[in-house]
Amino acid sequence: MKKKVLIHSNFCKAFTGFGKNKKNILRYLYDTGKYELFELANGLQWEEPRTKLVPWECRGSNPNPRNLASLDAKSRRAEGYGFSLVDKAVEEFKPDVYIGIEDIWAFNNFHQKPWWNKVNCMVWTTLDSLPILPQAIEYAPKIKNYFVWASFAEKAMNEMGYNHVKTLRGSLDTKNFYRMSDEDRNQLRAKHKLNDEFIIGFVFRNQLRKSVPNLLEAFRRFKDENPDSKAKLLLHTHWGEGWDIKNLMDEKGIASIDVLTTYVCESCGTYYISPFKGQQVDCPSCGSKKTVNTTNTKKGVTEEQLNEIYNLMDVYCHPFTSGGQEIPIQEAKLTELVTLVTNYSCGEDSCSEQSGGFALDWSEYREPGTQFIKASTDPQHMSSMLEHVYSMSEKDKSEMGKKSRQWVIDNFSVEVIGKQLESIIDSMPEVDYDYDTTKKLMNSEYTPPEGLNSDEFIIDLYKNIVDEDVDRNSKGFKHWKGELAKGMKSEDIVSHFKNIAKKHNAQGSKPKLEDLLGDDEGKRIAVVIPESETDVLLVNSLLRQLKNNYKNYNIYIFTKVEYFSFIEDNKAVYKLLPYRPELEAIFALEGRGSDKGLFDMVFFPNVTTQKNPCYIHNGLSKNQFSLR
Secondary structure, three states, X not given: OOEEEEEEEEOOOOOOHHHHHHHHXXXXXXXXXOEEEEEEEEEEEOOOHHHHOOOOEEXXXXXXXXXXXXXXXXXXXXXXXXXXXXXXHHHHHOOOEEEEOOOHHHHOOHHHOOOOOOOEEEEEEOXXXXXXXXXXXXXXXXXXXXXXXXXXXXXXXXXXXXXXEEEOOOOEOHHHOOOOOHHHHHHHHHHOOOOOOOEEEEEOOXXXXXXXXXXXXXXXXXXXXXXHHOOXXXXXXXXXXXXXXXXXXXXHOOOHHXXXXXXXXXXXXXXXXXXXXOOOEOOOOOOOOOOEEEOOOOOOOOHHHXXXXXXXXXXXXXXXXXXXXXXXXXXXXXXXXXXXXXXXXXXXXXXXXXXXXXXXXXXXXXOOOOOOEEEEEOHHHHHHHHHHHHHOOHHHHHHHHHHHHHHHHHHHEHHHHHHHHHHHHHOOOOOOOXXXXXXXXXXXXXXXXXXXXXXXXXXXXXXXXXXXXXXXXXHHHHHHHHHHHOOOOHHHHHHHHHHHHHHHHHHHOOOOHHHHOOOOOOOEEXXXXXXXXXXHHHHHXXXXXXXXXXXXXXXXXXXXXXHHHHOOOOOOEEEEEEOOHHHHOHXXXXXXXXXXXXXXXXXXXXXXXXXXXXXXXXXXXXXXXXXX
């Protein structure tokens, strides 16, 4: 029997680092023929046309937008990472292995799910700064199969005692990037009106963590000190977000003709290399008006075109504050470019001698708020390293470039990473689905044994009351250790944990709204009137006329339990149910467009004003239902 593997990350056709990696490993695992694969795709709804574009079973992890309307921002973010629908995927697919590939915060509270670590659970995440993100430390005892994309993160986690954290790098399809022949490179340069210029390249998303000001300063210094180099800086990025590159150039006195960028026509897909000349320009190839913009996530170059862009460069320079892997560095190495990389975070792997790169010096600064260590790459050192590469012989650059390419193939190729992942999956046992899939209940009746020291006492409470694995690095452990040191009584801490368990269990027993409704084939009208006595009595007097207008519809009343007695004997009422806050989301109840709601009409007589869209009712307008 084939082992079932559920892989949860960005959609495999998304133009993101997570998306590219997911596509590579899914193809690799699919080609082995050993597994039954299920893709859970962040960014897509459960079933939409794009889920049919792959040869394995695929579902989207994002709920219908109408189900998000009543949620707070934190809950909406969690649903964007598939917090609820991952349960549906596990229930329907019954995987032996769950692999989550996202930033660590995407898995917030996953450890509380009833299937967590009963299925073989693996988290493969990017960590980019020191000190390690507290959430990553918090989850370390809860994640049995914990993998990071860069060795610096593994080292930091191991130093804290988490020796089960291992490095598994993001995968690359190495066939897409290669060094073109000298003849082809010369023709390509001529096509873009480049001849003997020294091209310094940087491929990046224009984010503030990419050190554009530092690079521009280094470029200015290098050009001043090496005027015969005819140096050009090629920034393959979108100039419409992040850094105001044009303004920074003006500040540093850099001529506009010395900084090149990539333009792409959204109509014909042709790309151009030229100095920056604004956005929405006309396409010289197909003649389309205002269709050419700097490359961006919505319309960028193909892998083949990006390979050509790397082949226009003489050196690749990647200064940044921190990063999870920085895939363009590996792509540049595959084209046999000498690479200059900030010697911090994931850059430590890519600027080592064995990687065929050069390290860029940096100074530390602290990110406001998080206090993370970030790197400010030294412009003077960057300039001197550019000069070093400029003065290297073609033979030395060629040998270093070949070394760089082989290093990427040996450490990042989908064949290597896929084989490592295959070994990890094969070592995991099959799963017996005989466990309870309902929400975990906490043990509010537990009493800790006598004789525990303070550390054992706190860890025991977490384990046996709230069913959570913590250790001495956990934030919660440190908090209660401090409270005990300040004199808080142990029985008060036990009481606090028991109250958390009782509250959690009460929330777990709360039924879904749709489960409370009657079997009435969708012919429903809802009246939401939370309070007060007067309002509920006034609504009660209007219900008979509403029922006369819509005889084939069942009327549901939602109000607070303490007001049930004011309306419960009305024969026009089909069901009287407790008010809950999510009822305030009109489109979640009535639906919108092709989305079918739970009710045909919903009335909010206590809030009906021109400011609130609670008068749509799917076009049903015959009513005499308003309070004056």
